[in-house]
Amino acid sequence: MPAAALVTGASSGIGLAIATMLAEEGHALTLVARRPEKLEAARAELEAAGAEVIAVPANLADEAAVVASVQAHRAQWGRLDVLVNNAGVGIGQPIGQLTAKHFDLQFDTNVRAAFLYYREALDLLKAAAAEGGTARVVNTSSITALAPQPWLSAYSASKAAVRAMTVSMNRELAGDGIHSTALCPGFVETPMTQFAQEGIPAEEMIRPQDIAEAVRMLLRLSRHCIVPEIPFIRPGEDAL
Numbered sequence: 001m002p003a004a005a006l007v008t009g010a011s012s013g014i015g016l017a018i019a020t021m022l023a024e025e026g027h028a029l030t031l032v033a034r035r036p037e038k039l040e041a042a043r044a045e046l047e048a049a050g051a052e053v054i055a056v057p058a059n060l061a062d063e064a065a066v067v068a069s070v071q072a073h074r075a076q077w078g079r080l081d082v083l084v085n086n087a088g089v090g091i092g093q094p095i096g097q098l099t100a101k102h103f104d105l106q107f108d109t110n111v112r113a114a115f116l117y118y119r120e121a122l123d124l125l126k127a128a129a130a131e132g133g134t135a136r137v138v139n140t141s142s143i144t145a146l147a148p149q150p151w152l153s154a155y156s157a158s159k160a161a162v163r164a165m166t167v168s169m170n171r172e173l174a175g176d177g178i179h180s181t182a183l184c185p186g187f188v189e190t191p192m193t194q195f196a197q198e199g200i201p202a203e204e205m206i207r208p209q210d211i212a213e214a215v216r217m218l219l220r221l222s223r224h225c226i227v228p229e230i231p232f233i234r235p236g237e238d239a240l
């Protein structure tokens with residue numbers, strides 16, 4: 001059975017770049033995101049490049065959908081070596097206009113779903129680590145976890161929660177060989193940052209492939225080394 005990975009938010013941007021890299025590294029893949037057509041396009045693109053890949057449309061704000069996506073992965077591949085909790089949403093709002101709906105959407109997608117994935121995938125991750133020495137979980141946090149931003153306060157707090165979760169998971173699960181890393185990028189050129197491209201030209205943003213290359217490096221680390229977080233900043237940026 002080949003090594004297998006599950007990537008959330010895999011239809012676009014950072015998630016698609018990480019999924020593409022994981023396929024190059026020989027992983028069978030489960031891709032998860034909401035919009036079925038976009039997800040199917042990503043699946044077809046990866047399959048055409050030679051990957052073994054299934055697509056599972058799911059809204060990660062729905063606990064049952066998270067559970068079902070892990071079940072689909074388990075039924076198809078029977079193992080999980082790399083879990084990528086990447087799906088996320090960011091909604092800019094001054095605090096005076098904050099709505100509970102938008103707050104909950106960001107925390108349910110960015111934070112709660114990642115916790116649920118750890119819970120649902122724990123036995124598979126433990127089994128992969130027992131066999132190969134290490135299983136890996138990659139959580140897409142953000143530079144806003146390290147440098148919280150105005151007008152993005154709920155988003156920044158959600159990403160700080162992802163970072164804190166990653167620390168807790170390493171303390172709780174490293175003994176089982178499950179190593180977690182929080183990715184903390186600044187502006188990456190994806191659909192999510194189109195709103196910012198008047199201020200920062202797209203070609204000056206971090207590439208999604210830069211993030212994927214950092215995850216490729218993690219795959220090569222020995223079981224004696226954990227990288228708890230990786231900040232990514234643009235030249236001249238003083239984010240920390």
Ligand SMILES: NC(=O)c1ccc[n+]([C@@H]2O[C@H](COP(=O)([O-])OP(=O)(O)OC[C@H]3O[C@@H](n4cnc5c(N)ncnc54)[C@H](OP(=O)(O)O)[C@@H]3O)[C@@H](O)[C@H]2O)c1
Nearest residue numbers: 009011012013014033034035060087088142187188190192
């Ligand atoms: N771009 C940046 O500058 C940047 C910087 C730091 C961190 N990040 C983080 O990186 C991650 C990926 O973002 P991106 O920049 O690659 O944006 P993107 O291109 O918009 O990708 C977001 C992905 O998440 C999926 N998604 C969103 N809400 C979902 C939900 N409720 N359930 C399931 N899937 C959902 C989207 O597909 P559907 O919409 O079809 O569901 C899409 O596949 C996010 O967590 C984001 O916060 C991005």
